[in-house]
Amino acid sequence: MQGFDTLILLFDGALRTVTGVHRAQRASPAARVAEGRLDADARAEAAALMRVNHVGEVCAQALYQGQALTARAPENRRALSQAAFEEQDHLVWSAERIGELGGRLSLLNPLWYGGAFALGAVAGALGDRWNLAFVAETERQVETHLEGHLARLSTADRRTRALVEAMRDDEVRHRESAIALGAAELPQAVKRGMRAMAKLMTTLAYRV
Numbered sequence: 001m002q003g004f005d006t007l008i009l010l011f012d013g014a015l016r017t018v019t020g021v022h023r024a025q026r027a028s029p030a031a032r033v034a035e036g037r038l039d040a041d042a043r044a045e046a047a048a049l050m051r052v053n054h055v056g057e058v059c060a061q062a063l064y065q066g067q068a069l070t071a072r073a074p075e076n077r078r079a080l081s082q083a084a085f086e087e088q089d090h091l092v093w094s095a096e097r098i099g100e101l102g103g104r105l106s107l108l109n110p111l112w113y114g115g116a117f118a119l120g121a122v123a124g125a126l127g128d129r130w131n132l133a134f135v136a137e138t139e140r141q142v143e144t145h146l147e148g149h150l151a152r153l154s155t156a157d158r159r160t161r162a163l164v165e166a167m168r169d170d171e172v173r174h175r176e177s178a179i180a181l182g183a184a185e186l187p188q189a190v191k192r193g194m195r196a197m198a199k200l201m202t203t204l205a206y207r208v
Helices: 002-019 041-072 074-100 109-125 127-150 158-180 188-207
Strands: none
Touching: 002 127, 041 109, 041 127, 041 158, 041 188, 074 109, 074 127, 109 127, 127 158, 127 188
């Protein structure tokens, strides 16, 4: 019965993530920032970048849920579940900003979710040190990715920049938490593979 309940919760989480019915627990950082004057090109660029970020948050939900499912130590499961809970805010904030900019969400979100969940479950099954290593490296790459977005966004787009900065700060905390819990260091070949997969995802998500 417990296994069935877990499956129901996983299905509910997946459905909420893909359909966008999560609710943010924290107010959006953009709520405190006035909208800047953006031309059509700047708005389109920001919307596309935030679509990429939203896809990243869909993947984060799936990864954390998959990893929490197969993590062994209770404290690690709790840390992964807490990180997933906080990342829900990013999911909502990104979707809201995309709507404000006149953009749309990725049409491939179900595919992104399924692939990321499978990767997370496999990472968790390898053992907690490698599970946490995957978290730490993922968050490090996301942090770098968000820094790149800040460099591309218009300086006048203060609302989007506030969101991206807040998301980056959360990713840094999640990376540091994983390291503190005993994350191993992934081999360079694995890191390169993760970067290649992320490049493919961001390229597709920017357009589709």
